[in-house]
Structures are given as structure tokens and as C-alpha cells.
Amino acid sequence: MxxxxxxxxxxxxxxxPDIGRWLQEAIDQKLxxxxxxxxxxxxxxxxxxxxxxxxxxxxxxxSIFFMSGxxxxxxxxxxxLVEEKSAHFVNGAFAxxxxxxxxxxxxxxxxxxxxxxKGNDLSVDISKDTELICIxxxxxxxGALSPMEEIYALKDRYxxxxxxxxxxxxxxxxxxxxxxIDIAFFSVQKGFGMPAGLGVLIINNKCFEKTLEMKEMNFxxxxxxxxxxxxxxxxxxxxxxxxxVPGIYLLWKVCEHLNGIGIEKIRKETEEKASLYxxxxxxxxxxxxxxxxxxxxxxxxxxLNVGEKQKAIKEKLIxxxxxxxxxxxxxxxxxxxxxxxxxxxxxxxxxxIEILKxx
Amino acid sequence: MxxxxxxxxxxxxxxxPDIGRWLQEAIDQKLxxxxxxxxxxxxxxxxxxxxxxxxxxxxxxxSIFFMSGxxxxxxxxxxxLVEEKSAHFVNGAFAxxxxxxxxxxxxxxxxxxxxxxKGNDLSVDISKDTELICIxxxxxxxGALSPMEEIYALKDRYxxxxxxxxxxxxxxxxxxxxxxIDIAFFSVQKGFGMPAGLGVLIINNKCFEKTLEMKEMNFxxxxxxxxxxxxxxxxxxxxxxxxxVPGIYLLWKVCEHLNGIGIEKIRKETEEKASLYxxxxxxxxxxxxxxxxxxxxxxxxxxLNVGEKQKAIKEKLIxxxxxxxxxxxxxxxxxxxxxxxxxxxxxxxxxxIEILKxx
Numbered sequence: 001m002x003x004x005x006x007x008x009x010x011x012x013x014x015x016x017p018d019i020g021r022w023l024q025e026a027i028d029q030k031l032x033x034x035x036x037x038x039x040x041x042x043x044x045x046x047x048x049x050x051x052x053x054x055x056x057x058x059x060x061x062x063s064i065f066f067m068s069g070x071x072x073x074x075x076x077x078x079x080x081l082v083e084e085k086s087a088h089f090v091n092g093a094f095a096x097x098x099x100x101x102x103x104x105x106x107x108x109x110x111x112x113x114x115x116x117x118k119g120n121d122l123s124v125d126i127s128k129d130t131e132l133i134c135i136x137x138x139x140x141x142x143g144a145l146s147p148m149e150e151i152y153a154l155k156d157r158y159x160x161x162x163x164x165x166x167x168x169x170x171x172x173x174x175x176x177x178x179x180x181i182d183i184a185f186f187s188v189q190k191g192f193g194m195p196a197g198l199g200v201l202i203i204n205n206k207c208f209e210k211t212l213e214m215k216e217m218n219f220x221x222x223x224x225x226x227x228x229x230x231x232x233x234x235x236x237x238x239x240x241x242x243x244x245v246p247g248i249y250l251l252w253k254v255c256e257h258l259n260g261i262g263i264e265k266i267r268k269e270t271e272e273k274a275s276l277y278x279x280x281x282x283x284x285x286x287x288x289x290x291x292x293x294x295x296x297x298x299x300x301x302x303x304l305n306v307g308e309k310q311k312a313i314k315e316k317l318i319x320x321x322x323x324x325x326x327x328x329x330x331x332x333x334x335x336x337x338x339x340x341x342x343x344x345x346x347x348x349x350x351x352x353i354e355i356l357k358x359x
Numbered sequence: 360m361x362x363x364x365x366x367x368x369x370x371x372x373x374x375x376p377d378i379g380r381w382l383q384e385a386i387d388q389k390l391x392x393x394x395x396x397x398x399x400x401x402x403x404x405x406x407x408x409x410x411x412x413x414x415x416x417x418x419x420x421x422s423i424f425f426m427s428g429x430x431x432x433x434x435x436x437x438x439x440l441v442e443e444k445s446a447h448f449v450n451g452a453f454a455x456x457x458x459x460x461x462x463x464x465x466x467x468x469x470x471x472x473x474x475x476x477k478g479n480d481l482s483v484d485i486s487k488d489t490e491l492i493c494i495x496x497x498x499x500x501x502g503a504l505s506p507m508e509e510i511y512a513l514k515d516r517y518x519x520x521x522x523x524x525x526x527x528x529x530x531x532x533x534x535x536x537x538x539x540i541d542i543a544f545f546s547v548q549k550g551f552g553m554p555a556g557l558g559v560l561i562i563n564n565k566c567f568e569k570t571l572e573m574k575e576m577n578f579x580x581x582x583x584x585x586x587x588x589x590x591x592x593x594x595x596x597x598x599x600x601x602x603x604v605p606g607i608y609l610l611w612k613v614c615e616h617l618n619g620i621g622i623e624k625i626r627k628e629t630e631e632k633a634s635l636y637x638x639x640x641x642x643x644x645x646x647x648x649x650x651x652x653x654x655x656x657x658x659x660x661x662x663l664n665v666g667e668k669q670k671a672i673k674e675k676l677i678x679x680x681x682x683x684x685x686x687x688x689x690x691x692x693x694x695x696x697x698x699x700x701x702x703x704x705x706x707x708x709x710x711x712i713e714i715l716k717x718x
Contacts, residue, residue: 068427197603244556
């Protein structure tokens with residue numbers, strides 16, 4: 001039974017229309033039966049890495065590690081790069097999870113918090129003993145982003161501290177200068193329009209000096225997915241374990257497809273659609289933007305306060321063929337969150353705006 | 360381009376023929392776009408758990424946790440259940456990995472080793488302070504199994520010690536009395552004929568008392584996938600993180616399919632095919648069984664010493680349409696390993712035997 005509604009949810013979200021065809025092609029070629037320790041698989045791995053690096057302009061200084069999701073990325077980052085002190089800018093649920101991850105791993109993280117819906121104040125001072133600065137560049141729970149320029153400025157003030165950014169719902173849209181960013185990570189069920197089950201960690205090879213130091217100091221840096229092991233296999237175009245091959249194969253095909261369109265075009269379209277949401281809904285009665293300061297408003301996750309009409313709005317959208325996300329946590333029943341990813345067409349975006357205006 | 364060779368490899372291996380169709384059906388229903396925190400997904404989760412429990416006769420005392428693979432299962436088991444002392448029966452590469460995992464996590468595991476190709480001596484005494492006994496029930500690298508009766512006898516001698524068995528390449532064939540087994544785990548790219556990327560951990564809820572104790576003693580039990588968190592979500596028919604939804608969906612469909620055939624029929628067929636390999640190849644010149652003692656010979660992984668003819672044999676098999684695995688580690692160039700999983704038909708098995716006899 002075909003389902004014809006379109007998912008404008010924050011992820012999992014609408015898939016790229018070719019996902020099914022790409023999977024069937026791989027099955028026909030028996031690519032999910034081949035050994036993950038041979039040339040044929042290495043071609044899939046390096047195909048994926050090459051296309052992803054081209055799409056996101058990732059330099060040779062950085063490696064790509066495949067994980068089971070963004071949450072594993074958080075765990076492995078703390079485990080492998082932090083002896084004791086990470087500093088976390090927290091203004092929503094996913095930044096909070098990164099901070100909690102550090103605590104659960106028995107570290108002593110610093111908390112730099114802002115209210116939900118607000119931007120992070122990246123001009124604050126960071127404690128001298130901080131080893132890693134963690135920023136959720138685009139907070140999926142609230143729709144607040146940290147502008148890349150402010151992130152670079154923070155790095156310029158602390159060039160010797162490592163910096164990790166969560167780009168789960170801003171990639172591949174967000175433009176990153178990897179000369180200034182040590183670590184970034186995302187999962188594929190958001191802007192890459194894929195089924196869930198794969199996380200991608202982009203990391204500057206310089207970071208591994210710290211991992212090696214920690215290993216020599218007898219820290220627990222994890223087992224198969226510690227960064228020294230992951231790097232060893234990365235250089236072989238392989239994974240540490242039998243990986244999610246369909247995920248890696250599909251990411252290759254999706255990146256190839258997006259490179260065909262061109263990342264600058266994707267960015268322009270994303271910004272145009274975001275502008276439509278923010279300009280058209282500005283003065284609509286009963287709708288207000290959760291993120292009030294314009295410069296912190298996410299281009300990819302639009303969060304609207306809609307109050308008690310939330311249920312009716314969601315139902316109306318469904319009846320017109322669109323599924324959006326509810327608010328997160330305590331805003332579950334009073335907000336809607338609309339994803340604005342590359343596969344979300346401008347015509348649909350306009351229709352959603354029209355529906356919202358009429359309520 | 361269709362590929363028509365059949366994979367008799369130890370995993371990844373031949374897929375079930377319906378995998379592509381099942382994936383497309385899920386995509387048509389947009390099941391990979393839905394939220395993993397809602398009723399619709401919970402139905403997939405509980406469908407999968409119900410069919411798997413029926414197939415493997417897993418009682419209500421045991422929970423199912425989905426991981427990224429068997430290697431993650433090893434890591435999480437040690438992290439959550441061992442303060443200091445696990446005991447590992449090691450007679451091959453995967454048992455060795457389990458043991459190494461414990462060392463990497465800064466535990467002090469006991470090593471009970473046997474030569475590759477030999478069975479484990481499960482009649483030995485286990486140190487009093489052992490918290491968890493780990494057995495690779497079917498060692499994929501060598502084709503040596505530990506008979507379940509011997510595992511039960513060991514458990515009967517040490518009823519208060521937890522026991523974990525690696526059934527990566529023996530499930531779903533292996534018949535397990537879960538009253539005697541606390542923990543078992545496997546990955547889906549072997550006997551379940553699926554693409555890689557999903558591990559399944561079956562665990563007695565009693566084990567969580569130990570995890571709770573360790574948490575209270577301030578041990579590092581990991582973050583999102585610690586067993587207390589995993590159990591909480593399991594009872595909700597959800598996962599700790601956005602999971603590999605295609606993997607869980609396909610496992611549901613594969614288990615449903617296997618339950619349709621009936622597990623007893625699958626066991627009988629597996630044993631018949633194994634008997635063919637072991638009886639027909641017994642006196643063939645130039646071939647000997649790596650596992651000499653009959654009772655330790657795996658029914659699902661047939662390992663043959665073939666010496667310097669290995670390359671020619673593999674090539675001949677390929678020319679006839681069959682791909683088998685090489686030996687593992689130092690036996691890479693002198694052994695072949697043939698998988699005997701439920702999707703491997705008896706006619707193909709007979710043809711492989713005929714080809715091997717002629718060499």
C-alpha cells in the first residue's frame with residue numbers, strides 16, 4: 001500500500017526518491033553479500049568518502065569514520081579526546097545529550113547554558129583546562145543555530161583547544177571551513193534523506209595525538225571504534241567492524257546525486273525556502289518564531305510556537321498531505337518543527353505556508 | 360548488471376531472495392520516514408521481537424537489544440556486567456576478540472585457551488571470582504563449536520555466574536534452552552541472510568541487577584546503550600537511539616519467513632547438508648577437516664584444509680558459480696570455509712561437494 005504523504009519531519013524524514021532503486025541495484029550486484037575486507041567493498045568505501053568530501057569540501061587532513069549514529073559519535077569523541085574537561089554550550093536537548101554523555105563517561109564537563117530557543121553566547125571565556133569545546137551548531141530540538149563565523153571566532157581565541165560541532169540537522173547545507181573545525185558529525189536520516197542507522201564523524205587527524213596520549217596513560221578509549229583503530233582501517237578504505245553496508249552505499253549514491261545538483265545550488269534553495277517561512281509567517285496571528293533573534297534562526301529546522309492550536313494544525317497539514325514534527329520535550333504540544341532539507345521542494349514549502357496562514 | 364554467483368561465504372553471505380522486495384514495500388509505506396518514537400514504529404519493533412522470540416524460543420525473562428553488530432554486543436556486555444573478572448574460552452579469532460575487548464576496557468579477564476581447530480574443554484574449573492563466563496559457541500574463524508549440552512553442564516556447575524554465548528554464525532540453527540543461558544548475541548549478515556549493520560543481544564533481565572550495582576559503584580557502564588537505558592526503551596518497544604530501521608524491519612520479515620518454514624525443518628535441513636559435507640568429503644584426497652574431533656565440528660561453518668591448491672579450488676568454485684570464504688588469519692591461503700546457512704540450498708551444496716571431489 002503506497003503512502004503519499006510527504007514527511008517534513010526533522011528526521012527520520014522524506015527519503016530521496018531514488019533510495020529504493022539504488023538499494024535494488026546494489027542487491028542485484030550482490031554488493032551486500034561481498035566481504036567487507038576486500039577490494040570490491042573498498043571501492044564502495046572510497047567512493048562514498050570521495051563524494052562526501054567533495055560535497056562538504058573536507059580536506060585531506062580529515063578522516064571519515066562511520067558510526068551507528070550521531071549519539072555514538074558523541075560517545076566516541078568524549079572517550080577518545082577528553083581526559084577530564086570538555087566544555088559544552090547547551091541550549092537544547094541534543095547539546096544536553098552531548099554534555100550528559102561526558103558525565104556518564106565519568107568526565108567533569110563544563111556546562112555553558114542558554115535558555116531553549118536562545119542562541120549560545122560564544123564570546124564567553126573558556127576555562128583554561130578545557131580540552132575539547134563542544135557546540136551543537138544546529139539544535140534540532142529548538143531550531144537555534146550557532147553562526148559559523150562565531151564558532152570560528154571562538155576557535156581563533158582558543159586555537160589550541162579541540163572543537164567538535166554537531167551538524168546533525170544542518171549538513172550538508174552548512175558551509176564549513178575545516179581549517180578551523182577539528183571535528184564535525186551527523187547522521188544520515190536528516191538532510192541526506194536516507195533511512196536511519198549510520199553516523200558520520202569527520203575528524204582532523206591531529207586529534208589522534210591526544211587519543212594516543214590517553215592510551216599511553218591507560219585511559220579507557222573504547223574497543224573496536226577507538227580512534228586509533230578507526231584511523232588504521234580508514235587508511236585501508238575499510239571499517240573497524242562489518243559495517244552498515246547499505247547505509248554507506250546509499251550515502252555514496254546520495255552524495256553523488258547532490259554533487260550532480262551542486263552544493264551551492266542546494267544552499268541557495270535552502271536559504272530561499274527558509275526565507276519564505278520566516279518572511280511569510282512573520283505576522284501571522286497565532287504563530288510566532290521560537291527563536292526570536294534572527295541571526296540564531298536555523299535555516300533547516302523551523303520551529304513555531306502555535307499554542308493550543310497545535311493539534312489542529314498538525315491534523316490540517318496531514319489532511320493536505322504533509323507531516324511535520326511536534327515540539328521537543330516540554331514544547332511537545334505547543335510547537336511544530338518543520339524540516340527544510342534539500343529534498344523538500346519549494347512548491348511544497350509554499351503550500352505548507354499557505355495552510356499555516358489560513359489557520 | 361545482475362550478478363549470478365551464489366555466496367556460500369561465512370557472512371556477509373547470500374541474502375534471502377525477498378530482501379529487495381521487502382525493502383521496497385517498506386519504502387512505499389514510508390516506514391523509513393516515520394518517527395522512531397511513535398506507535399507506527401513500535402509496531403515494527405514489537406513485530407520483530409515477537410517473531411524472533413518465536414523462532415528462537417526466547418522466553419519472557421529475556422529482553423532483546425538492538426546494537427550495531429556483534430562486536431558492539433561484546434563491548435556492551437563487558438562494560439555492563441563485569442567489574443573486573445570475565446573468563447574467556449578462546450579457540451579462535453572471534454573468541455579472542457571478546458577476550459581482548461575485556462582487556463581494552465581495563466578489566467582483568469581470565470584466558471582459557473585451546474588451539475585453533477580444537478574444541479574448548481568446558482570441564483575445567485573456573486576461578487571463584489569470575490563474574491561472567493564467555494563462550495564462542497560457534498567459532499567462525501575455525502569451524503569449531505561448543506556443544507550446547509557441555510555449555511549447560513558448565514552452567515550447572517556454576518549456576519551463580521552469568522554466562523554469555525556468541526552465536527553469530529550458529530543462529531538461528533542452534534537450539535538454546537534460555538533457562539540455562541543468560542546472554543546470547545548474533546549479527547544478521549550470517550544465518551539470517553541480511554545485509555550487515557545490525558547486532559542482536561538477547562539477555563536475561565536478571566543480569567541488570569549487576570549493571571545497577573555497577574552503576575551505583577560508579578563504574579563506567581557506557582552511555583546511551585547501557586543496559587539500564589536499553590531495558591527502559593525495550594519495555595516501550597523502542598530503541599535507545601534512532602535505530603537501523605531497515606535492519607530491524609528486515610529481521611522481522613526474515614523471522615516471519617523462517618517461522619513460516621518452521622525452525623525444526625530448518626534445523627533438519629541444516630544437519631542434512633552438514634552431514635553431506637562431512638560424509639562425502641571424508642576420504643577425498645587433498646582435503647581434510649580442520650576440526651578433527653567430530654563432536655566439535657560446526658554444522659554451519661565447514662572448514663577444510665586444502666593446502667596449496669586453495670587458490671585453484673576457489674577459482675574453480677567461482678567458475679561454477681560459487682563463492683566461499685578463505686581461511687582466517689594464518690590459514691588464509693590454505694583453508695576454505697563454507698557457510699551452511701538456511702538460505703543455502705541442498706542442491707547447491709551437492710554441486711559444491713562434486714566440484715571439490717573432482718579436484
